[in-house]
Amino acid sequence: MELIHAIALAIIEGLTEFLPVSSTGHMIIYSSLAGIAGNEFTKLYTVDIQFGCILSVLVLYHRRFLTDPRTEKFVVPSYLKSFPPRWQPMLDFYSKILIAFLPAAVIGFLLNDFIDSLLENVVVVAVTLLLGGIVLVFIDRIVNVQPKDGDVSVPDALKIGFFQCIAMIPGVSRSAATIIGGMFQGLTRTQAAEFSFFLAVPTMAAASGYKLLKTYKLLQPDDYQMLLIGNAIAFVVGLLAIRGFVGFLTRYGFKVFGYYRIALGLLLLGLVAAGVKLDVL
Numbered sequence: 001m002e003l004i005h006a007i008a009l010a011i012i013e014g015l016t017e018f019l020p021v022s023s024t025g026h027m028i029i030y031s032s033l034a035g036i037a038g039n040e041f042t043k044l045y046t047v048d049i050q051f052g053c054i055l056s057v058l059v060l061y062h063r064r065f066l067t068d069p070r071t072e073k074f075v076v077p078s079y080l081k082s083f084p085p086r087w088q089p090m091l092d093f094y095s096k097i098l099i100a101f102l103p104a105a106v107i108g109f110l111l112n113d114f115i116d117s118l119l120e121n122v123v124v125v126a127v128t129l130l131l132g133g134i135v136l137v138f139i140d141r142i143v144n145v146q147p148k149d150g151d152v153s154v155p156d157a158l159k160i161g162f163f164q165c166i167a168m169i170p171g172v173s174r175s176a177a178t179i180i181g182g183m184f185q186g187l188t189r190t191q192a193a194e195f196s197f198f199l200a201v202p203t204m205a206a207a208s209g210y211k212l213l214k215t216y217k218l219l220q221p222d223d224y225q226m227l228l229i230g231n232a233i234a235f236v237v238g239l240l241a242i243r244g245f246v247g248f249l250t251r252y253g254f255k256v257f258g259y260y261r262i263a264l265g266l267l268l269l270g271l272v273a274a275g276v277k278l279d280v281l
Contacts, residue, residue: 001036001045001226008034009042010049010230014237017053017204018197019245020136020176020257025129025264028122032278040215041223047211048227050204052234057197059235060242064093064198077154093198096152100161100195101202107165115168122278126268128171133261136254139180148186152195156185164199171265174203176257179249189249197242 012030016023027046031037058065067090080088080095108115135142152160163181167174175196182192219227248256271278 001039001042003226003229005034005036005042006045006226006230007233009046010052010233011237013046013049013230014053014056014234015241017050017234017238018175018200018242020132020173020179020254021261021264022125022129022132022171022173022176024170025125025268028125028278029264029268037278040218041226044211044215044219045227045230048208049230049234050208052231053238054201054204054208055231055235056238056242057201060239061194061197065201096154096157097198097202099154100157100164100199101206103158103161104164104168104203105206108168111168115170122268122272124169125171126265126272128169128265129261129268130265132172132176133258133263133265135180136176136258136261139183139254139258143180143183145184145186147188152182152185152187152191156182156187157195159185160195160199164203173261174200189253190246193246193249 008030009027012026013023016026028037031042031046036042076085076088077092080091083091160178160181163177163184164174165177166172167177175193178196178199179189179192182195183189187195268278
């Protein structure tokens with residue numbers, strides 16, 4: 001892979017990972033048109049530059065991950081009352097992230113081969129982009145749940161975790177699935193988006209770490225340099241994408257992203273129908 005392709009993929013990853021538009025769909029389109037989709041390093045690269053996106057979440061929300069200052073609204077759950085008070089908010093925060101992560105960890109492990117087979121079908125990606133776009137256009141009408149005054153509960157976290165599993169179907173978008181799952185639990189758009197960002201940390205770290213452990217022996221010295229550059233770019237672009245997305249989502253909702261997904265899904269289907277070969281990652 002040439003440096004220009006590494007830079008382009010890192011920008012795409014940083015822009016699309018936290019938006020409800022499917023980073024997988026965008027990676028497939030670019031990699032196929034650039035002629036690098038069949039490259040083994042490309043497959044590793046597109047997964048492991050997620051570390052940069054993870055770091056962007058940790059930097060932007062470092063207070064939640066390090067101190068979790070919710071003293072004015074925090075209600076101590078019964079299962080944490082035996083712990084020192086100063087640790088209770090942090091333990092509550094991390095326990096909910098872990099609970100939300102578990103469904104994807106278990107189902108992803110059990111259905112890994114099936115998920116890989118879905119990824120090999122570009123039509124599946126195109127159709128899920130299209131259908132997901134239609135859902136986003138009408139999601140504010142579909143979700144008829146009164147927003148609640150409070151934080152994510154343990155049952156909420158588990159349900160959002162199962163919504164995240166839907167994103168194992170390529171093209172669905174992990175961000176879209178978890179945000180919509182949060183809204184169905186009565187979270188505001190902002191609350192749902194932020195919990196989606198928090199949940200991305202263990203989810204993407206597990207996927208990226210697993211991929212790196214499986215393939216690191218095949219890497220050459222230049223490959224590590226490429227990964228470092230890619231992660232740095234994904235980090236910076238991810239910071240900007242998260243900041244802009246939360247404000248945009250709060251003000252305008254999902255319709256723009258829905259229309260964009262529909263257009264992208266139709267484009268993919270059109271390319272397939274025209275006989276354009278689109279290699280999977």
